[in-house]
Amino acid sequence: MKKFKSIFIDSFEDFIHENLVSRPHEGFREIEEYAISARIPILSPASGEVLKYIVEKESPATILELGTGLGYSTLWMLSSGLPLKISSMERNQKCIQDAGRFIERYKLPSQKVELHEVHILRHLREQKHLDFDLCFVDCDKICYPELLEILLRILPDGSKLIFDNVFWHGRIQDESNDRPSDLAMKEFWQKVQVCSNPRTLFPVGDGLLLLSVQR
Numbered sequence: 001m002k003k004f005k006s007i008f009i010d011s012f013e014d015f016i017h018e019n020l021v022s023r024p025h026e027g028f029r030e031i032e033e034y035a036i037s038a039r040i041p042i043l044s045p046a047s048g049e050v051l052k053y054i055v056e057k058e059s060p061a062t063i064l065e066l067g068t069g070l071g072y073s074t075l076w077m078l079s080s081g082l083p084l085k086i087s088s089m090e091r092n093q094k095c096i097q098d099a100g101r102f103i104e105r106y107k108l109p110s111q112k113v114e115l116h117e118v119h120i121l122r123h124l125r126e127q128k129h130l131d132f133d134l135c136f137v138d139c140d141k142i143c144y145p146e147l148l149e150i151l152l153r154i155l156p157d158g159s160k161l162i163f164d165n166v167f168w169h170g171r172i173q174d175e176s177n178d179r180p181s182d183l184a185m186k187e188f189w190q191k192v193q194v195c196s197n198p199r200t201l202f203p204v205g206d207g208l209l210l211l212s213v214q215r
């Protein structure tokens with residue numbers, strides 16, 4: 001069978017982000033520009049649009065976010081307009097300050113966001129149960145294999161898990177990539193492939209993976 005030619009040639013992804021993604025308000029462009037100048041990684045705009053779609057479809061009341069960054073992904077989830085309650089975890093104090101400013105400016109009065117300054121793995125290792133309808137993960141990739149195990153164990157049955165960067169910029173494909181984060185993402189995929197949880201891969205941006213918690 002003839003293989004399809006990849007659409008991700010040259011700068012086509014930039015074209016998608018620049019011209020095709022529909023940003024709910026001007027705050028998104030503002031954060032994108034700030035992220036570039038401050039050299040802080042954020043979710044890709046196209047992934048943000050898909051994240052918003054998943055939130056609208058799943059309609060969670062409560063969300064746990066792991067890796068607040070600048071609050072860009074938080075704002076995509078809030079742009080669903082749902083009366084969400086989001087707890088977002090981040091270890092970097094400056095990120096928390098920046099994200100807090102952006103979120104306060106753009107969230108709806110019916111939406112509540114709490115930012116927690118913690119080390120995610122250290123914090124979650126101590127939890128027996130976490131009561132959230134959806135969890136969005138976008139922190140250090142080295143944490144992903146252990147986070148997958150912990151979250152599938154402590155989140156409620158029927159809740160949803162979304163991991164960003166599951167393609168790890170294509171580095172999961174090549175055996176010669178052996179940085180700790182490469183090995184962690186390969187281990188993450190091995191764990192995903194042996195667990196029987198229903199899942200959907202969204203090949204957008206650096207890859208979004210949606211998993212259902214099911215016991």
Ligand SMILES: C[S@@+](CC[C@H](N)C(=O)[O-])C[C@H]1O[C@@H](n2cnc3c(N)ncnc32)[C@H](O)[C@@H]1O
Pocket residue numbers: 041042043066067068069070071072073074089090091092095118119120121138139140143
């Ligand atoms: C890719 S950025 C998150 C971007 C964010 N989702 C957005 O779209 O604005 C990853 C963030 O996770 C934080 N982080 C990474 N590992 C962490 C950990 N183990 N505990 C707490 N924060 C962590 C980093 O400080 C960084 O701000």
